[in-house]
Amino acid sequence: MKPAPFDYVRADSVEGALSALAEQPEARVLAGGQSLIAMMNLRLLKPGCLIDINRLSELDYIRAEGDELAIGALTRHTAAATSPLVAEHCPLMTAAYGHIANRAVRNRGTVGGNLCHADPASENPAVAIASGATLVLTSLDGERRIAAEDFFLSLYETAAEQNELLTEIRIPKAPANQGWSFQEVSTRKGDFALVGVAATLDCPNGTCSDARVVAVGVGERAERLGAAETAIKGAVVDEAGLAAAAAAARDAVDPPSDFHADSEFRRDLVFTLTRRALGEAHGRCGKGG
Amino acid sequence: MDSVKIALTVNGRRHEREVEPRRLLSDFLREDLRLTGTHLACEHGVCGSCTILMNGQTARSCLTFAVMADGAEITTIEGLGSVENMHPLQAAFWEKHGLQCGFCTPGMLMSALELLRENPDASSEEIHQALAGNLCRCTGYQTIVEAVEAAAETMRGAER
């Protein structure tokens, strides 16, 4: 099992990578390779050219900038998972990393590559949507910013054009009083989610003022579950409120059946994980992150 | 598709070679350098048998092109110890029957090595988690976890 031949370009600057991408319509970006090389080994993908961005240390950083957390696209999973800045300003991401892959994959895989790969069972797209992240896409024509919610289009498909490099993920710092939770069921620790649910919740005085609920493993992409959000907003967060929101979440999804879980089981998981996620998020509200 | 010149250090020895860009690091190690201790099963990242250390951190050699390891320091199972001079982890796997066919063992050892370097007091639960990305079809894992616990004890003792 070997990948098909390809031309190899090792970028030594962002500009160099962008020029190479513009010149080679067949080219793909090679980041950690933890999804791309697997697909090439299986010959599911045969790109004619790879632009290796692993030397672009200028894209490997985690910084607090004003009211945002800025994560360079080449930041390795291991660095993001253990970052005190991420734990402080986007604890939802730290929680999600409890479910993402294994150590060897996390050592090489990158936050940017993970988002661009857009696996529908992947956790970070849900984190990005739930925390209202903005993705920075750069090409020779300049820079554009897109809300995470608009970035994930379908299975392995994003709004990034072939000539664009994802350079940065910008996440609004989580308000100190906001609760969060990432709940997941998978067949083994570190496997992709059968179903995962990310939630954030604001609950200033017993009543929920705002919430986000995003599910993965339920369709072709990470899905924001507006019906569950509407159900919990303005409600008292007690058993009844949680159950109502969880039921709304379950009714909003139509997950696929596959070898690991059928659609009915996945819908049950959406119910249970939404209830748990909102419940845990509620328990964390007002505790100052 | 031109070959690319790379230079890297493997188990302390420097190598310079020309490789096709599509050459996987796993095949480079096994076929070009004849270091066949790194095992290959799934070749798409799920089994962990090909795990090596790249600049001190575990990596799947089947999910790394050799060109990406240009300039890197690689440690394979051959760099861990020898039959005459076994690493405490190797000795413990032997003692505790942490292997049967031995196919998964090189990857298990590399993952366990990274864990114990960072967390010498790893609990049984932490060992289970650290090895969750390494599959074994023989042992049922129990003896592997016991072996890592035993190695941790030896390694803690050696440091005192």
Ligand SMILES: Cc1cc2nc3c(=O)[nH]c(=O)nc-3n(C[C@H](O)[C@H](O)[C@H](O)COP(=O)(O)OP(=O)(O)OC[C@H]3O[C@@H](n4cnc5c(N)ncnc54)[C@H](O)[C@@H]3O)c2cc1C
């Ligand atoms: C055994 C195993 C278990 C895993 N488990 C999980 C899991 O539980 N959850 C999970 O989310 N993931 C999991 N993964 C995938 C892992 O998170 C990958 O690291 C990630 O999906 C891809 O990141 P990468 O840096 O390796 O990207 P690559 O594989 O290099 O690239 C992936 C795709 O993104 C494109 N790309 C990469 N970077 C950029 C960029 N900056 N700009 C534009 N395009 C870019 C590439 O061209 C390619 O199409 C697992 C992988 C393995 C092998």
Ligand code: FES
């Ligand atoms: S051979 Fe590399 S993970 Fe299975």
Ligand code: FES
């Ligand atoms: S000992 Fe045979 S696969 Fe682990």
